[in-house]
Amino acid sequence: MNTGVTEPAPAKVNLYLHVTGCRTDGYHTLDSLVVFAGIGDTVQAAPAGTLSLAITGPEAGSLAAEPDNLVLRAARGLAAAAGREAAATLRLTKRLPVASGIGGGSADAAAALRALGALWGTRTDDATALALGADVPACLACQPVRMSGIGEVLGPVPPIPKLGIVLANPRLALPTPAVFARRSGPFSPPAALAPRWPDLASFVQDLGALRNDLEAPAMALCPPIAEVLSALRALPGCLLARMSGSGATCFGLFATPAAAAAAARLLPAIWWHWGGGVFDAPVRAPQA
Numbered sequence: 001m002n003t004g005v006t007e008p009a010p011a012k013v014n015l016y017l018h019v020t021g022c023r024t025d026g027y028h029t030l031d032s033l034v035v036f037a038g039i040g041d042t043v044q045a046a047p048a049g050t051l052s053l054a055i056t057g058p059e060a061g062s063l064a065a066e067p068d069n070l071v072l073r074a075a076r077g078l079a080a081a082a083g084r085e086a087a088a089t090l091r092l093t094k095r096l097p098v099a100s101g102i103g104g105g106s107a108d109a110a111a112a113l114r115a116l117g118a119l120w121g122t123r124t125d126d127a128t129a130l131a132l133g134a135d136v137p138a139c140l141a142c143q144p145v146r147m148s149g150i151g152e153v154l155g156p157v158p159p160i161p162k163l164g165i166v167l168a169n170p171r172l173a174l175p176t177p178a179v180f181a182r183r184s185g186p187f188s189p190p191a192a193l194a195p196r197w198p199d200l201a202s203f204v205q206d207l208g209a210l211r212n213d214l215e216a217p218a219m220a221l222c223p224p225i226a227e228v229l230s231a232l233r234a235l236p237g238c239l240l241a242r243m244s245g246s247g248a249t250c251f252g253l254f255a256t257p258a259a260a261a262a263a264a265r266l267l268p269a270i271w272w273h274w275g276g277g278v279f280d281a282p283v284r285a286p287q288a
Ligand SMILES: C[C@@](CO)(OP(=O)(O)O)[C@H](O)COP(=O)(O)OP(=O)(O)OC[C@H]1O[C@@H](n2ccc(N)nc2=O)[C@H](O)[C@@H]1O
Pocket: 014, 017, 026, 027, 028, 029, 030, 032, 100, 101, 102, 103, 104, 106, 132, 133, 134, 135, 136, 149, 150, 151, 176, 177, 180, 244, 245, 246, 247
């Protein structure tokens, strides 16, 4: 019996995010260093005669298995590109808060593309991935990347020193379009990154000179982000704290995954939070 294919959908973290311009279609060009955390959703795909989606997990209540769920959109997009029927039983285990700047929906879509690619023997082309969201190409790669364009240009990054990450969200959903719409002022140049980081201190120093250009507009829409950042900065061993993506999730960097896990336990229980290491498990190639 074919029990299907399971793929991880780890949280995306934008360690810095510069908004470098705006295209005529309203999409913004970005420069961002993206890594993935050791926490995420899971997508499972099994053979079936029709397309269906069931959602479970601690954050399942924030999402309905509606036709516009990114997992179903990914299945339909991949099937259309391959000229085949979109038929599979999909299961999504939702652990990441929805609309929170850590790309949960994009990671789910990417995991569905990888899982269904393996199940159906089809290949995800770049246009199919990007049509699902600007973050989907990076989530499909699922490894540290430097993101530019609107998210579709992925470049290599030097090895990232071992570190720990804490993620914290005040449990307030923040829609990405509203944050971009609120942004104003001059655009930023792309970051000048070191060709390599000999240790975590030099990495953190480089990041410290950069920023997330969406932090101010996000904070204007969601003032508790300032509280989350202060709480992260006050945690023992926190080396740097910043917002990820369009928020409201913020991250703190720590010397080790164990230090991050211990620090996360000190955050208010009413916030969604997690501490650990970067995602380092293998994922399937998006090509079957
Ligand atoms: C900001 C980022 C940074 O990684 O992350 P999140 O906050 O979503 O996690 C991403 O660029 C988000 O990617 P994603 O969430 O896939 O965005 P999309 O669905 O394609 O776009 C949602 C809306 O955000 C705005 N948008 C998005 C991406 C981009 N490069 N420029 C934009 O202006 C547009 O208004 C667009 O209509």
